[in-house]
Amino acid sequence: MTTRSDAPTRREQILKEAARLFAERGFHGVGVDEIGAAVGISGPGLYRHFAGKDAMLAELLVGISGQLLTGAKRRLAEADGGGPEAVLDSLIEGHIDFALDDRPLITLHDRELDRLRDSDRKMVRQLQRQYVELWVGVVREAHPELGEPAARSAVHSVFGLLNSTPHLGRGGSLPGRGATAELLHRMARGAFAAAGG
Amino acid sequence: MTTRSDAPTRREQILKEAARLFAERGFHGVGVDEIGAAVGISGPGLYRHFAGKDAMLAELLVGISGQLLTGAKRRLAEADGGGPEAVLDSLIEGHIDFALDDRPLITLHDRELDRLRDSDRKMVRQLQRQYVELWVGVVREAHPELGEPAARSAVHSVFGLLNSTPHLGRGGSLPGRGATAELLHRMARGAFAAAGG
DNA sequence: CCTTCAGGTTAACGACCGCTAACCTCGCTG
DNA sequence: CAGCGAGGTTAGCGGTCGTTAACCTGAAGG
Numbered sequence: 451m452t453t454r455s456d457a458p459t460r461r462e463q464i465l466k467e468a469a470r471l472f473a474e475r476g477f478h479g480v481g482v483d484e485i486g487a488a489v490g491i492s493g494p495g496l497y498r499h500f501a502g503k504d505a506m507l508a509e510l511l512v513g514i515s516g517q518l519l520t521g522a523k524r525r526l527a528e529a530d531g532g533g534p535e536a537v538l539d540s541l542i543e544g545h546i547d548f549a550l551d552d553r554p555l556i557t558l559h560d561r562e563l564d565r566l567r568d569s570d571r572k573m574v575r576q577l578q579r580q581y582v583e584l585w586v587g588v589v590r591e592a593h594p595e596l597g598e599p600a601a602r603s604a605v606h607s608v609f610g611l612l613n614s615t616p617h618l619g620r621g622g623s624l625p626g627r628g629a630t631a632e633l634l635h636r637m638a639r640g641a642f643a644a645a646g647g
Numbered sequence: 648m649t650t651r652s653d654a655p656t657r658r659e660q661i662l663k664e665a666a667r668l669f670a671e672r673g674f675h676g677v678g679v680d681e682i683g684a685a686v687g688i689s690g691p692g693l694y695r696h697f698a699g700k701d702a703m704l705a706e707l708l709v710g711i712s713g714q715l716l717t718g719a720k721r722r723l724a725e726a727d728g729g730g731p732e733a734v735l736d737s738l739i740e741g742h743i744d745f746a747l748d749d750r751p752l753i754t755l756h757d758r759e760l761d762r763l764r765d766s767d768r769k770m771v772r773q774l775q776r777q778y779v780e781l782w783v784g785v786v787r788e789a790h791p792e793l794g795e796p797a798a799r800s801a802v803h804s805v806f807g808l809l810n811s812t813p814h815l816g817r818g819g820s821l822p823g824r825g826a827t828a829e830l831l832h833r834m835a836r837g838a839f840a841a842a843g844g
Numbered sequence: 845c846c847t848t849c850a851g852g853t854t855a856a857c858g859a860c861c862g863c864t865a866a867c868c869t870c871g872c873t874g
Numbered sequence: 875c876a877g878c879g880a881g882g883t884t885a886g887c888g889g890t891c892g893t894t895a896a897c898c899t900g901a902a903g904g
Binding site: 599604645 | 801804807826
């Protein structure tokens with residue numbers, strides 16, 4: 451809602467570069483001067499846009515978790531009626547799109563959560579939990595033989611599988627985006643199917 | 648070879664606690680005073696055992712990569728003759744054991760690699776690459792329909808799946824170690840099977 | 845034209861961190 | 875028992891980092 455297709459706002463530039471740097475070198479491994487330099491301003495100029503370094507990370511993580519949950523809810527509403535298999539496919543597709551298009555964010559999302567202030571961390575965890583529970587519900591509909599703990603473990607494991615995309619790009623010889631997405635999708639479905647006896 | 652079943656040596660204590668702390672808060676997020684305090688000595692006392700903080704991380708990462716590769720080679724030699732399916736099962740089992748028993752190390756292994764000196768990083772990457780290629784070979788024997796790039800991507804993704812164990816333990820309601828290992832094993836096999844058409 | 849204000853700048857402060865220096869204290873061992 | 879080395883200790887140095895303070899500038903608006 452706040453983002454139109456205009457030129458990206460300064461805040462958005464900063465967030466994007468901060469995400470990349472945090473993902474590459476870790477939150478504590480990046481200085482504010484580097485973040486500033488990445489957007490062409492220097493160091494303390496960032497404080498005209500954010501209250502501090504922590505605030506950047508918080509906005510990134512809350513944003514990621516919210517986007518994932520919102521997208522999942524939308525897909526659940528849209529694809530319903532096609533049966534749980536279709537809904538699960540849509541969830542998988544959405545998560546893969548996110549993992550392929552925003553690799554730094556996916557990396558941050560399960561790596562730097564503990565660097566947040568208590569209130570922010572609580573919010574992010576709540577969003578993440580809702581996202582997981584949404585998946586668990588759909589997975590159990592598509593695979594009724596799975597108990598709830600097994601389904602939840604399976605969901606976390608498939609997230610690990612789908613979030614492995616940052617490790618795929620190191621050498622340049624990977625297949626195209628479409629082929630990668632298809633491969634990941636098939637593997638996720640196979641993993642869920644095999645999770646039951 | 649250097650470790651007998653005696654009481655752990657001071658160096659080993661330090662490495663273990665450092666691994667836990669690095670995994671929890673990131674390499675740059677942990678101070679040497681904290682590592683010292685975790686083993687009952689304080690701060691600079693660590694320098695009687697290690698050249699510096701970097702050296703601890705280096706020894707951890709090289710050790711992990713070496714252990715994984717050595718174990719995989721041994722399992723390849725032992726389980727051969729039982730066919731590629733049996734070898735693959737053994738590799739999966741070994742990786743799961745490692746992921747379940749040494750969660751902090753598994754976390755560090757793909758998170759703090761970039762904090763190493765060039766020479767150490769090169770060595771770790773070489774060990775990791777050998778480990779991956781060993782898997783790729785076995786996977787392609789067990790699933791001949793997979794091309795090499797697809798097989799390599801599939802291996803990385805299954806690593807992501809198996810390495811998701813740190814995310815499973817947050818709530819205490821997960822099933823026992825054996826059940827978790829079985830679930831992960833089935834999912835890994837299912838993912839590989841589904842990677843081909 | 846004067847004011848205002850968003851969005852920059854540089855200087856500098858205080859805290860922290862990795863590491864070294866200097867010193868102490870045991871338990872061996874010749 | 876003298877000596878010594880392994881393994882600690884505390885004090886402190888030098889550098890870095892996040893943040894603030896003080897100042898500057900150019901564009902918008904009455």
